[in-house]
Amino acid sequence: MQEQQDTARGIVIVGAGQAGARAAEAARSAGYAGRITLIGAEAHLPYERPQLSKEMLLDVEAPLQMVRDAEGWAALNIDVVTGARIVSGDIRKSVVVAEDGRLFFYDKLLIATGTAARRLPALEAGPLPVLTLRTIEDALALRAHLRPGLRLAVVGGGVIGLEAAAAATKMGATVTVIEAAATLLSRALPPVVSDFLRARHEQAGVVFRLGQPPISATAEGVVLASGEVVPADLILVGIGVEPELDLARSLGLEIDSGIKVDGHGRTSVHNVFAAGDVVSQWCAWHGRAMRIETWANAQNQAAAAARSMVGELTAYQDAPWFWTNQYELNIQVVGNAVGGEVVVRGTPAGGRFSVANLVAGEVVGAVTVNMPKDMASLRRLVAARRSLAADELKDPGFDLRRAAAVR
Ligand SMILES: Cc1cc2nc3c(=O)[nH]c(=O)nc-3n(C[C@H](O)[C@H](O)[C@H](O)COP(=O)(O)OP(=O)(O)OC[C@H]3O[C@@H](n4cnc5c(N)ncnc54)[C@H](O)[C@@H]3O)c2cc1C
Numbered sequence: 001m002q003e004q005q006d007t008a009r010g011i012v013i014v015g016a017g018q019a020g021a022r023a024a025e026a027a028r029s030a031g032y033a034g035r036i037t038l039i040g041a042e043a044h045l046p047y048e049r050p051q052l053s054k055e056m057l058l059d060v061e062a063p064l065q066m067v068r069d070a071e072g073w074a075a076l077n078i079d080v081v082t083g084a085r086i087v088s089g090d091i092r093k094s095v096v097v098a099e100d101g102r103l104f105f106y107d108k109l110l111i112a113t114g115t116a117a118r119r120l121p122a123l124e125a126g127p128l129p130v131l132t133l134r135t136i137e138d139a140l141a142l143r144a145h146l147r148p149g150l151r152l153a154v155v156g157g158g159v160i161g162l163e164a165a166a167a168a169t170k171m172g173a174t175v176t177v178i179e180a181a182a183t184l185l186s187r188a189l190p191p192v193v194s195d196f197l198r199a200r201h202e203q204a205g206v207v208f209r210l211g212q213p214p215i216s217a218t219a220e221g222v223v224l225a226s227g228e229v230v231p232a233d234l235i236l237v238g239i240g241v242e243p244e245l246d247l248a249r250s251l252g253l254e255i256d257s258g259i260k261v262d263g264h265g266r267t268s269v270h271n272v273f274a275a276g277d278v279v280s281q282w283c284a285w286h287g288r289a290m291r292i293e294t295w296a297n298a299q300n301q302a303a304a305a306a307r308s309m310v311g312e313l314t315a316y317q318d319a320p321w322f323w324t325n326q327y328e329l330n331i332q333v334v335g336n337a338v339g340g341e342v343v344v345r346g347t348p349a350g351g352r353f354s355v356a357n358l359v360a361g362e363v364v365g366a367v368t369v370n371m372p373k374d375m376a377s378l379r380r381l382v383a384a385r386r387s388l389a390a391d392e393l394k395d396p397g398f399d400l401r402r403a404a405a406v407r
Contacts, residue, residue: 011027012037012108012109013111014039014096014109016042017276019112019277020302023110023112023302023309024078027306027309036077036078037104038078038081039084042083045068045069048065051065052133052135052138053133053167057143057167058171110272110305111247112302113247114244114276115244115277118241119132120155125217126219128217128218128221128234130237133238147173149172150168150233151174152233153222153235153236154175154235155178157210158239160238165206166206175207176222178212178224179212180211180213181211188338192342204327209224217232222235241277254268255280258278259274261274262281263281265281265304265306266308275302275305278291285382320334329370330370334365334379335366338357341358342355343358348369353368353371354367355367356378356393361388366378366379376401381400381404
């Protein structure tokens with residue numbers, strides 16, 4: 001086996017996605033002057049994933065959005081090692097090992113290995129091309145197929161499947177969304193938003209097959225549990241993700257739905273931290289430990305973990321927040337937006353409205369549809385779990401900004 005060139009250990013970060021990249025930057029900006037090595041399995045420097053199901057599908061000329069370019073990484077004196085999958089490690093020797101045998105010794109290790117798209121072997125066994133959407137290569141492969149007349153079956157009515165459905169429709173494809181659950185995004189969106197979103201897709205020509213798991217694929221299309229065949233030339237599977245846990249297992253870290261970390265990003269091993277999609281952390285808004293698969297979480301949880309790692313103990317306790325863009329719609333969700341008393345502000349028919357979710361009188365979650373300004377206030381209200389009366393909130397004249405400013 002080949003050893004790292006010099007003996008300086010420093011910080012090693014495994015996983016060069018959003019979380020790994022932001023952790024490296026945050027460690028540097030917190031004043032850490034030692035060596036930082038950021039190692040990623042992909043051939044690219046860290047890039048933004050949200051573009052893959054939006055700009056990249058809609059515009060062949062869209063410039064690729066990277067977290068920073070090679071000069072930017074060099075300016076921070078951060079070594080980015082691409083195309084290197086870490087396959088094992090040893091916590092007693094504080095070392096991780098790449099597939100090609102390279103050894104990377106560390107003083108502190110941060111794992112940000114993210115997730116991989118869940119696949120459906122039963123469909124892949126059929127004759128139609130089956131794609132997933134997680135990487136630049138995936139997005140380019142999907143975009144290469146998109147053309148007027150293409151019959152696309154999207155399996156999974158989650159955010160990525162729906163964004164791809166919107167983009168494919170705009171590119172002239174005929175799209176059917178197949179979803180095993182009876183409603184779209186039922187764990188993230190209250191019914192009023194979910195129904196609104198579905199109607200917008202239907203207006204664009206998307207056909208839904210809900211409550212119907214796919215069974216197999218034939219040359220004609222996707223066979224559903226009911227026996228119906230959804231005609232298709234191409235299948236996109238968007239049924240969620242699986243955390244990349246092999247390295248964490250090899251190191252013997254504690255794991256539940258992801259790598260278990262405390263509020264500061266510390267794993268069960270003293271000099272090993274973790275952040276991003278791969279991590280399971282207590283979430284006060286959902287009342288349980290869970291993985292949060294959002295861009296903002298990858299950014300901010302990683303930055304907090306990196307600061308903790310370099311000695312500036314930093315708690316991460318942001319309310320989960322994400323956005324999705326579909327057609328002309330910008331939808332943003334904060335906290336836990338389902339399951340309580342759902343209060344609607346504005347009228348869905350007008351295409352601009354927001355929704356607050358109250359539990360025991362506290363605002364614990366909210367959704368905005370084309371109301372980004374409301375979201376700024378709602379994020380503060382949700383963060384503070386402010387108690388507000390449903391009648392007040394419902395009133396479009398109620399000043400959310402002023403309510404959010406009250407301490
Ligand atoms: C198509 C798409 C659209 C999205 N849109 C939105 C959006 O609109 N809004 C939003 O909030 N979120 C969105 N997200 C989610 C957001 O991008 C993710 O939450 C975020 O990228 C997670 O970052 P991460 O660094 O934790 O994991 P990842 O981005 O998955 O990065 C992990 C990296 O680690 C590498 N890796 C894994 N194992 C190893 C190993 N053993 N050795 C070396 N490297 C390894 C992987 O190759 C990968 O590059 C989207 C995601 C996708 C896929």
